[in-house]
Amino acid sequence: MNTKLVVNYLGQISIYYSFIFILPLISAHIYGEDLSAFIIPMIISMALGIAFYVASKPESEYAKYKEGYAIVGLGWLITVLVGSIPYIHYGVGFIDAFFETMSGFTTTGATIFDRVENLPRSLLLWRSLTQWLGGMGIVVLFVAIFPALSKKGETLLQAEVPGLKIEKIRPKMRDTALRLYATYMILTVLEIAFLKLLGVSFFDAVNHTFTTLSTGGFSTHTESVAYFNNPAVEFTIFVFMVLGGTNFVLIYLLLTGKPKFLRDVEFRFYIFILILSGIVLTAMNLGNYDLLESIRYSFFQVASIMTTTGYTTADFDAWGDSAKILILMLMFIGGSTGSTGGGIKVIRIYLLSLYSLNQILKSAEPRSVRLIKLNGEVVDWDILHNITAFFSLYVLIFVFSTFLVSLTGLDAISSISAVSATINNVGPGLGAVGATESYASLHPLAKVVLAFNMWIGRLELFTVLSLFIPSFWRERW
């Protein structure tokens, strides 16, 4: 491990990060709120960054996956720790502040605030901004902006946006990162404009846009999107949630006049699951609502859960148990690769299903070889093996975390859904952590386990988990 390089880059990230606090500072100034809530973390981040940077002059620029993992994994931890200072400043306890900030950057949206309306506006904006930044990736942002970081762009992005493979729009990673962020910015401006046109206040429009496109789901209202009680607003948010769960490369190509949407297998499967689940849930909910209402609430909730946004327009905890199981299933499927959505990802579920079918036939006819294709190309066996390994590990962690959370005294359904909602970066669960509840009442240990699940879920397991294996650190670079 090239430790000096890791510390050096962590220093750089920390320095860049301090500039981010300018945004909430401006809002605090405008709203006449306490500036020190953001000046303190800004100074700490800058000081920490300079200390790291100066203390570690790397002897070599040598960096591989390992170093990328360490930089991104630990970079996220620093980001979250420093980012929780504004909450602590306003009197929130350390574990709760850490939970809320982790929930922000990982775009989970699980909250420990029972009533968000009581919070200062600049703090609410900071809360939404963490999701907007975390959605596309904070390291991606720094790679896009700062030339110094972009030298190691590929290594870092691989650790922050693991997916299956980063589809490069441009040969240089930095150009790709820039174009993805530009796409993100355009969608952001569009959604704010639409919401404003529909009568949503500017403050609410900005906040909800930040947390829609990032599939984060934090709201400035305790009732979430139900607060607006406006089908047009819901429909707008629905569309942008679905875009948030779409591969941003596809959106970029569309904006530059090269629509590849309809030929992309993952996008088609994504839309197929959304529509099918929407119809099934609508049918299930006919006992609770009339047809139009059922369509309205069911399709919104399917999109909100599957894209892992986690907004609510209805208390799905009051729906039937089969509806709840469907919701849990959708949480695990999640969004597309290269989107801001969490979960296992549509393409993995797609390939896993094909591969399973393949395995059944192979077991009956060991000598027959059936290739699996994706977008017309044969998928390498290595990729398929990686997907099953990823899925298995995901399930093992989910089961083990559920057991740990239940040990703190939480009931089974709440434990199962709390872990589902955090490892998949969704936000609200069922029961004690349901749509109308918060995570405030949970045992501190449960909060730590759940925050850990958000972290590994967002960075797709390996980046974070490898940090906990001693031999990862032990070996020399």
Add this chain to the structure above:
Amino acid sequence: MNTKLVVNYLGQISIYYSFIFILPLISAHIYGEDLSAFIIPMIISMALGIAFYVASKPESEYAKYKEGYAIVGLGWLITVLVGSIPYIHYGVGFIDAFFETMSGFTTTGATIFDRVENLPRSLLLWRSLTQWLGGMGIVVLFVAIFPALSKKGETLLQAEVPGLKIEKIRPKMRDTALRLYATYMILTVLEIAFLKLLGVSFFDAVNHTFTTLSTGGFSTHTESVAYFNNPAVEFTIFVFMVLGGTNFVLIYLLLTGKPKFLRDVEFRFYIFILILSGIVLTAMNLGNYDLLESIRYSFFQVASIMTTTGYTTADFDAWGDSAKILILMLMFIGGSTGSTGGGIKVIRIYLLSLYSLNQILKSAEPRSVRLIKLNGEVVDWDILHNITAFFSLYVLIFVFSTFLVSLTGLDAISSISAVSATINNVGPGLGAVGATESYASLHPLAKVVLAFNMWIGRLELFTVLSLFIPSFWRERW
């Protein structure tokens, strides 16, 4: 597909099967109960067998995995269908009778009888016998006894006892099958003798022995083993359950003076999980019982669930939610390869854990190759890939089945646990299908889905699932 050969062998199995009914016939004669309950299926089985056998003279003896799968998969279906006739004769509806018989042969032990004490003794014995036969495998038995079948012994055993690899005790499959059944017989005689010595009636001793060693769990008492309320009986059953969940090759080697027990990694891991879970559950239950009681009930339940027997000495549905989640986890781990236990199997969980750890390191250092060893030998990557594929498919089927069962109106925890208890061949679940309940009240569709889960669980997915893929049948042999 060599269809004629498949039909021919199904005919043979059906003919041999008819002889099995001699045993319940004798008991019906002794107890002065209705003989026709067993004469009818005996005649049907014989007639069906002769018809199949005569109608299909195979042009070739050519048989591969495919044919083995078809013979075993469909052979089990015929066995269960004919085996449900005695229940139907006594007035049980078709779906319930099918459910109970599938639950028997697959050693699941889920029952649709609210009070088993009301049943004729010969029917109870038949019910226990189905588990004893299904535990070691009915095709294994026929291969051991009938020379005609043993020609295809290897192909058939591979389909009925898939596991990782059949460890051959003798070069000839038939000799291996014979020795495994002999071991089974010796344990059977031993357990009956022990239980009799402890004051259990001969009828109860035979029935409970049949369902202990097969890790089946059907009892002649509605209260299950709690009925005896005798620590010595519980301890005896505990020991034989643990033996039932052990690889019978190891037991055979022990009986022939070659103890390999302690050097076998799977056995060590199996005992390790049993003891660790027993201690954890004991600690969890200290709120419900005093220390000795807690040890007694917790260790019995851990062994009963992990070996997938499903006996109960306490209503674990009344325990805490973390205890319930632990119980669900143990269901999935299951017994050892080559045992009568169900579930994913200890060795798969062991290798899956090692492989996952390996994958984490590999993702951070793609060029490092770390080999996984088992009993001193390097495990082939192919085997590890098969295990993750098996695990993934297992999870997908579990999730999808849970959703289907919940659609019939069953609540979430009951649905989750009902599928866990059937795909893993355990028996009792939680909630509506808990330890003190039966499966009687479930919707017929739920019963069909659950019976299907027992079937695929017992034959380890592939044998049964391949039957449902059209191309499996389409291609010529």
